[in-house]
Amino acid sequence: MKGLLSYVAKRLLWMLLTIWIVFTVSFVLMRSVPGNPFGGERNVPPAIERQLRARYNLDASPTQQYVEYLGNVVRGDLGWSYRLEDYSVNQVIAEGFPVSASLAIFALVFAIVLGVTAGVISAVYRGSVADAGMMAAAVMGIAVPNFVMASLAILLFVFGLNLFPAAGWGTLRQVALPAICLGLPVAAYIARLMRTGMLEMLTKEHVRTAYAKGLSKRAVIFKHVLPGAMLPVVSYLGPATARVLTGSLVLEKIFALPGMGSHFIYAATQRDYTLAMGMVLTYTVLLFVMNTLVDVSYAIIDPRVKLQ
């Protein structure tokens, strides 16, 4: 337990350092690309541009801007968005995050349930038609990009079967399609990991011993094979979370979802300095925290792993 706490504390320090580096690099990069946040086809008089710069503190020296901005971020104030003028960056994130999180949760749960089930079945019935079929589907699932998947899913489920609405957010039926499209590639990967893990466990001596003791197949698989075979899947959950969080950028557009992903893209192309920074930092924290959680849980469930 002590090791765990000190590990978490160490990770926390690393996270702060990472955030600071990410902040600094983004700050420098954003200000060195051409274009400015007030650029529009209609040029504004210099007096007005000067006022705008003053409003966003862009008239200060770069060092001064950096220090003041960093101070605000440390206090948790990400500033006002340049382009969505009626919103502060905190508000944008507060509105977008629950949507992205909700979608990610559905996609992940769907991916784990489907992936694990498929993996177990193909391992247990190794060499059968079901095994071959599912593994072929898994390869497809990994290879086909999710916007293609989404288009096919819309054709089939929206226009073919009239099961789901075409796009939008606000009901369970509206979440289903994007969550499936987002979760499928992850499910495919998990299925393959699960199958490999199962096959490896099935040859282990303690499993043979269990069979020899006369335990039923079901009991052996659930008690002695599954827990060990799950370990690679648990360790994959970190990257999987990253994948569903970042992979939703495209799907948000196709399904018109009000998540965070689209802000990320627009903030960058429209030179919305504060919003872009807010997005970069949010994703950094999110990915770091999720990876740490996965590492910690991995250490808890697998006695062989020591946290360093």
Add this chain to the structure above:
Amino acid sequence: MPPEIRRGFVVFAGVVALGALIWAAQFKSIGPADLSFQNGTDPKTLDPHRATGQPESRILFSIFKGLLEMVPGGTPDPETGLQPLVPGPAVAKSYTVSDDGRVYQFQLRDDATWNDGVPINAHDFVWSWTRMLHPETACEYGFQLYALPFAEEYNKAIVAEGDRVEVELWDRNGESPGSEPNIQNFPRGTMVYGTLKQILKPEAPVIPDDASDDVADRINGDWQAEWVYVVDVAEFDDQGNVDWDQVTSTESFCQSVTSSATNDDVTQVHHVLVAFDKLGGVEAVDDLTLVVNLDDPLPYFPYLVAYYPTFPVPRHCIKEHGMPLWTKPENIVTNGPYQVGMRLLRDRVRMVKNPRYFDADNVSISVIDAMSTESANTALNMYETGQLDWITDPPTTLMETLRERDDFLSAPQLTVYFYRINTKRPPMDDPRVRRAIAMAIDRTQIVEQVTKAGQVPAYSLVPPGIAGYESPPGLEPDLQEAKQLLTEAGFPGGVGFPKVTILYNTQDTHRAIAEVIQQQLQNNLNIKLEIQNMEWGSYLDKVNQFDYDIARAGWVADYPDPNTFLDMWVTDGPQNSTGWSNPQFDQLIRDAAAEGRPDLRMKLLAEAESLWIQDMPVIPIYFYVSLNMVKPHVKGFAPTPQDVHPLQLLSLGDRASVAGKSAQAPAESALASSSPTTVAAQRSDGESP
């Protein structure tokens, strides 16, 4: 880790996962709207003084009302049968214009109120226009009121000795001498009025030769902040009247903290500006009478006061909440047929009927959702499955199929797609070269094979369809003449023509058009062009810094008058960006502005356009058409030249009974099938590249 903890952890993880799933499945039900339409993206803001672009305008026209509003009227265009929109009474029930066209007197309705019940009076307009023009508001449409005396000087913060000025002391809410500024320009700090006696300027800074415009502006700005303004302060009563001749004292003011701190006699201020609202440009004679005095007799002035930047904003609400908090749905106070019900980022702005609107009886639809749906394909899917009733951006790839449908409505629009030319760079500093290129481009191929929606090839600048104006003949394609011109310019058969690049902002249609033109010029004139793609921000930078050869752009009419297309090309005009300058052209534009007789004015403008065509600083490519797909049960929707569709004019028929019928209202279906210019593609101007 002991096994109990391990087992416990697995259970714990399961519970967390279940909890997360339950949390994720919670949705706040918001109920459906009566009408949903594709608005394209989130509005940047709901502040009429800060907004630009179509998504904002669709909402602002519905939640705010100005002196006048755009309503169908006037004679339909003889060629297309298109019904124009003209300014009709709104908050002003009537207005009169003086004979010389310079004085407008608006009579306000006595029953117009904000949606919180506070009455709207003429003073609200004076206050709103002052806020719109104030440099700190940074309204992009400030120029629309430049015909008012001192409006431009006020907006650009230009003052000269002898001007009657307003001085805003450094005492806005939360400010003390030397403190950080409060960026709330309205409500203002204490105002002092007087006559500017003298400006004491420190030595002008040396601007390095290699400094960019940005840097030069900044150095100049810093220098101007150090100026000390000596003002004869005038007497000023509670009613806001200033007696300019009654000087009470002489004081010195300065914007800079350092100068005012080091010198006790100098007071720190926010601005010293011409006293726009005290100089008679716009005056509230009484609560219900607003008088506007113009420098020039603008025949299109009524259009400007029917456009949202000049709409009134709620003074009491802005004073209470400040900017930008006043635009939050829970705070905002509006005066239009609709009010803001809710605003969900990247999702929708819900508008509900405003029961206090003076004409509420004639507003038919109760709840309207402006959906932020961006993707054209997604919007079409939603339209087809009944989630949207009106889409504003049908996908180009399906244009050939869609334009055959009865619910596809399109009409010529006052918008032009063009190629800017950097006239400072050889070889295109030679008008003969520019004319040769213009004559060698086959626009018909572009509109038929690339944009495919019935756009009209453009050879002149001003789109057809403006009443009373006819463009002079443009440079029609003529290969013989083009080759001849190129030879005269010193490039016989294209030999020796230097490398020239077409710059465009990232979008498939722009690329396709550039490629077609590249091909055409290669085949027709043996000129080799390169094409370069840039993302919007970088593209704008390049164009504004004259770091390009040819750059694509578009221009949407701000008001239905040729002037909106022509006056941008005056020497050093902010949107000129071509380096082109023709004193004769400038003079014609100035003469037209001062000309009171409409016929003569149009003639002057046509003359200016013909000069422009001769010089070809810009190559027009095509005129846009508006594109909308509207479900048959939506009544009252008609294409308009400016693609403006007031929501309060729409009503809903019975969905079921019209679902089977394919015909629209007769006028619309006639337009959709008979007009040669029915369909369009890419909407890609201004702020939405």
